Every structure is written in structure tokens, then in C-alpha cells.
Amino acid sequence: MTNIIRADIYRILRGKTLYLAFGILTAFLIFMISAGAINGVELPFVVSNTVEFNGMNSVFFLLPNVSILTFFAIPLITIVAGPVFQDKTSKNEVSWGMSRTKLYFSRLILVAALLLIMQVYFVGFGMLVSTLLTGFGGTPPAGYWLTVLQSMSSQYLLLVAAGAIGIFLFFVLKTSYAVVEFYFAAVMLPSMLVAFAGIAGLDLSHFLHFDIVTNIGNLGLITQFGSHNVAIALALGACLLTASTVAGLTVFRKAEIK
Numbered sequence: 001m002t003n004i005i006r007a008d009i010y011r012i013l014r015g016k017t018l019y020l021a022f023g024i025l026t027a028f029l030i031f032m033i034s035a036g037a038i039n040g041v042e043l044p045f046v047v048s049n050t051v052e053f054n055g056m057n058s059v060f061f062l063l064p065n066v067s068i069l070t071f072f073a074i075p076l077i078t079i080v081a082g083p084v085f086q087d088k089t090s091k092n093e094v095s096w097g098m099s100r101t102k103l104y105f106s107r108l109i110l111v112a113a114l115l116l117i118m119q120v121y122f123v124g125f126g127m128l129v130s131t132l133l134t135g136f137g138g139t140p141p142a143g144y145w146l147t148v149l150q151s152m153s154s155q156y157l158l159l160v161a162a163g164a165i166g167i168f169l170f171f172v173l174k175t176s177y178a179v180v181e182f183y184f185a186a187v188m189l190p191s192m193l194v195a196f197a198g199i200a201g202l203d204l205s206h207f208l209h210f211d212i213v214t215n216i217g218n219l220g221l222i223t224q225f226g227s228h229n230v231a232i233a234l235a236l237g238a239c240l241l242t243a244s245t246v247a248g249l250t251v252f253r254k255a256e257i258k
Contacts, residue, residue, distance in 0.1 A: 001102040005110055012079050018114075021075040025122065028068075034131045036061055055131030056140055062126040063151050063220030067213045069118055070162045070187055076114045076168035077183075078176055081107050085174040100253050104171065108245065111163040119156060123148075147223055154219045154230065157237040162187055162212050164241045168248035171255075187212050210236060 012018050037054045053061070063134040084107065165186055168181045190211035198206040208214045218225045224234075 001071050001098075001106045004098065004103070004106045004112055008110055010078060011083070014037070014253070015079060015154060017075050017079045020119070022051070022073055022121070025072055025118070026125065027124065029126050030066065030129060033058065033059065033126055033133065036130070049190060052134070052137070053130065054134045054137030055127050056137035056144070058130035059123060059127055059148055060221065061154070062123050063148070064217045066119060066122060066152075066159075067216040069122060069159055070114065070213050071184075072118060073111075073115060073159065073163050073166060074180055074183060077111055077170065077179070080110050080114070081167055081170035082176055084170070086176075101249060104167070104245075104252055107170075108164060108167050111167060114161045115159045115163050116156060119152060123152065141236055151220055151222045154214050154222060154234060157234060157241070158212050158216045158219070159235040161244070162241040164244040164248075168244040168251075171248045171252045190214070209233075212240070 005207065036058065084103075166179065166183050169182050169186075173179050188211075189212060190207045194204045194207050194211075209229070209232050215236060218229065219233055222230060
């Protein structure tokens with residue numbers, strides 16, 4: 001499995017999709033940070049409405065926006081899992097003795113690794129740009145870095161769950177266009193239901209407890225989210241990760257490889 005992952009990394013680094021995705025993310029970050037530096041930013045844990053925007057405060061502006069990475073996950077999933085069926089890679093690897101379980105997990109592990117790199121880049125580069133524009137802002141208060149780590153690790157579980165859903169869809173649908181459509185539907189379904197229900201005058205906001213994007217954003221301010229809500233969000237991530245992985249493996253083990 002290690003050799004497959006290495007070969008995939010080599011293939012991905014030779015392509016353009018990964019660099020394009022990070023380029024767009026970089027442009028988005030620079031725009032977002034520049035706007036924050038100019039206008040200031042509202043931070044829920046601060047008494048005053050608007051505080052000075054600097055490198056230290058920017059992390060609590062960046063973390064709630066990590067939820068956008070659920071959409072940037074699409075190109076990562078595509079470049080990792082797409083060639084399995086588009087280039088008939090799976091048939092070759094299975095015929096060479098690679099078990100389907102290892103083949104499946106090699107894709108899931110690589111997507112999880114790329115999502116981790118993207119999450120760290122999003123927060124780290126955002127803080128760097130903020131610091132260069134406005135300074136860091138002094139000495140962080142006690143527990144600052146622990147809070148950042150707690151938020152990012154909690155968010156990462158849900159990001160991997162989103163990636164696992166994408167991998168599952170690829171091994172079931174086997175075409176990029178269908179995967180993109182069903183992925184967005186799966187990731188955004190709870191929030192869409194709440195929005196349409198609101199138009200009809202119904203309050204279904206409790207369904208947001210089952211929305212990946214909303215929970216990732218809320219976990220960005222983990223100390224304000226409440227331990228009960230944090231537990232629900234983590235349970236959601238664990239359940240989606242487990243269910244999509246088990247379902248994907250079950251389907252792939254029984255599928256005919258052409």
C-alpha cells in the first residue's frame with residue numbers, strides 16, 4: 001500500500017490540479033485577510049464588537065472559515081480517486097495482487113493527508129499574511145495554542161469524514177461529474193433543508209446538528225460552541241467516516257472491475 005501511495009503522490013505532484021486548488025485557496029485567503037485588516041473583525045469571545053485585526057486574533061477569524069475546505073476537498077478527491085476508474089488503475093493493481101481493501105484505504109489515507117496539509121496551510125498562511133500586514137499582536141494568552149489545536153483537530157475529523165464520503169461516491173459512481181453532484185448534495189443537504197423550510201415558515205434549525213459544513217464552522221470557536229454541541233459534532237464525524245468507509249469497502253469488494 002505504501003508503494004501505491006508513493007506512486008499516487010508522484011502522479012499528483014506532476015499534475016496541475018493540486019497547484020490550481022492551492023492557488024485559488026491562496027487568492028481567497030489574501031482577499032479575506034486583506035478585508036479583515038482593513039475593516040476589523042468581530043470576534044464572539046471579545047466584549048467589544050470589533051477588535052484590532054492582527055496575526056493573533058486572525059486565527060479565530062480563520063478557523064470558522066475552515067468549513068470552506070469541504071468544497072476544496074472536491075479537486076483533492078478527484079485527483080486521488082478519479083484515475084482508479086478513468087485510467088483502469090484498479091484493474092491493474094488488483095491483478096498485481098493488491099487487495100481491494102488496501103486499494104481503497106490507500107486512497108482514503110492520501111485524501112486525509114492532503115486535507116490535513118490544506119487545513120494547516122489555510123490557518124498557517126492566513127496567520128502569516130495577517131502578521132505581515134498588521135503585526136502579531138503581542139503575547140498569546142494562556143491556553144491560546146491549546147484552543148487552536150482543539151479546534152483544528154475537531155474540524156479535521158469532519159473534514160476527513162467529508163473526504164470519506166467523496167471516496168465512497170467515487171467507488172460507487174465511478175465518474176467525476178456524478179461524484180461532484182452527489183457530494184455537494186450530501187454535504188449541503190441539511191443546510192438546504194433548513195433554508196427551504198425557513199422560506200416555508202418552518203423552523204428546522206435542529207437539522208444543522210447533522211450538517212458537516214455548519215459544524216466545522218462552529219468548531220472553529222470551540223470554546224463558545226458548548227461541550228454538548230462539540231460531542232454531537234464529533235459523533236457526527238465519526239459516524240459518517242465509519243459508515244461511508246464500511247459502505248464503500250462493501251460495494252468495492254463486490255464490484256466488477258473492468
